[in-house]
Amino acid sequence: MTLEFNLWMQGVQSQMEQALSAVLPAQDAIPAQLHTAMRYSVLDGGKRVRPLLVFAAGAVVNAPFERLQYVGAAVELIHAYSLVHDDMPAMDNDVLRRGKPTCHVAFGEASALLAGDALQTLAFDLLSMHTLADSASHQLTMVNILARASGSLGMCGGQGIDLYSVGQALSLTELERMHGLKTGALIRAAVLLGSYCGEAISDEDRHRLDYYARCIGLAFQVVDDILDEEADSATLGKTAGKDAANNKPTYVSLLGLAAAKEKAAELKADALAMIAPFGEKARHLVMLADFIVERSS
C-alpha cells in the first residue's frame, strides 16, 4: 500500500465516520434503545469499502465531496443493515462482528430487527434528502440503482440463495450468481452511484466502471473465502472457518486455495485493464483494487 493511498483511505474513513454519525439520529432521540442499537451497528467499525468505492468512482467524474459523503453513507447503511439481519439467530447466528458482540447479542433480537429495518430506511431517506446529482431525474435514477441492488433481485436475493443452499452442492456458476447478488450488487451500486455525482459521462465510460465493479466485487468474495480459510478469528474480527463448518460451498472448497488466489489476481487484472483509459483520475480505483485483493482481513 502506498502512503498516498493510506492517507486517502484514512481520510475517507474518518470523514465517513463523521458523516454517518451526523446522519444517524442521536443516541437519546426517542426511542433511545433503537437509536443506540442503530449507532452501535454502524459506527466505529468496518473498512468502509463501499464508501471508498463511491469516493474513488466519484473522483473519475470530479464529483463534489459533499455529495459523495451522503451517497457513501447511504450505501454503508444498506451494508450495515444487511449485516445486522444476517447475523441474527434465524440467519447465520453470529455472535461476533468487527470484534464486537453482534447487534442482537448486545441489544436483543427485537431491537436488532428494528435497527436493521430503520437503517435500510435511512439510506433511502439520505439519498432523497440532499442534492446529490446535477438533475433531480439523475438522482431518482440513483435511488432506483440502490433499491435494485439491495432488494430481492439483488443483495437480499443473494442472501436468500445463500440461506436456501445450505447443505447443497452449488456449482461454480451458482456460487458466482449467489455472490454476484449477495455482495456484488451493492459494490456495483457503490461505483455506479459515485459516477452519477459529478460530470456527465458516456454510456461506454459508465460500462467501464461497471465492469471494474463487477470484477472487484467478485474478487472481494474470493479473497473473503481465502481469508476465511487461512485466518483465525482474532485477525478477521469475526468467527472464522464458519462457512466450512456449515458445509457452505466457497471458492476455496470448489477451486482449491491456489486456483482461488489465481482467480483473484486475474479479476484484478481485468478490472484494471477496463479502467486504464481514465488515466490519473482512476488512480484511487486502481489502488482500491490492490487493497481489496491484497488485504489480510
Added chain:
Amino acid sequence: MTLEFNLWMQGVQSQMEQALSAVLPAQDAIPAQLHTAMRYSVLDGGKRVRPLLVFAAGAVVNAPFERLQYVGAAVELIHAYSLVHDDMPAMDNDVLRRGKPTCHVAFGEASALLAGDALQTLAFDLLSMHTLADSASHQLTMVNILARASGSLGMCGGQGIDLYSVGQALSLTELERMHGLKTGALIRAAVLLGSYCGEAISDEDRHRLDYYARCIGLAFQVVDDILDEEADSATLGKTAGKDAANNKPTYVSLLGLAAAKEKAAELKADALAMIAPFGEKARHLVMLADFIVERSS
C-alpha cells in the same frame, strides 16, 4: 356505507391487487422461496386502507390513475413489511394475520426476515422507477416523505416505543405519540403522497389534507383498540384481546369504552371540517373517514 363508496372501494382494492401482483417478482423468480414468501405476505388480504387514502387524496388533485396505483403499492409494501416483521417471535409473536398463518409460521423466520427486508426495498424501487409526479424534484420529495414516515423517527420508531413500553404505564400523551408514529405516520404519508401525484396545490391545502390524515390516523387506532376489546378472533382475522393480555395500554384501557367511542367520533368530525373546502373532490376522503370509524373489523 353507500353503494358508490362500496363500488369505488372494491374497484381500488381489485386494482391494487393486480398492481401489487404485477410489481412483486414472480413466484418462481430466484430465489423462489423468498418471492413466494413476499407474495404470500402482500397479496390476497387486507383492506388496503393506505392505498384507498392515496387514491382518495389523489382525487382532490385530479391525479392520473396509473401514478396512484404505483404510489398505493409502495405504501402498502411498507405496511406489509412492517406486519411481517412485527409478527415475528422476537416482536409480537403472532401466528395469525388476515385469517392466515403469519409469514414466519408459513415459511420460517429466516424467510420472514428477508421477505420483510425485500418488501421495504421494493417500495423505494417502485417510487423511483415510474414517473409519479409532474417533476422529478417533486418525486424525490415523495421518496423522502415515504422514508421519513417509515424510519426510526416514524413507523419503525413507533414500533420501538411500543416494544420498549410493554408492561409500563403509558400516559395518554405517550400513547398518542406512539400511535402517531406506529400507524399515523404512514397514513399521513399515504395522503400526502396522493396529493403530490396531480395538480399543484397551495401549502394551505396541503396542510388541510395533512390535518385530515392526522385525525384519521388517530381515529383508526382508537377504533382498532375498540374492536380489539369487543371483537372475537374470527371477525378480526387476527388474535383478539392480545393487547389487554400483554398489559399494553390502549385507548379503551385509558379512557374507557364510551369515551374512546366519543373520541373516534370527534376525530372524524375534525377531519371532515378541515377538508370541507375541497367540496365534491374530497368525497372519497369523506367516505373513507366514515368507513374507518364505522368499520367492524
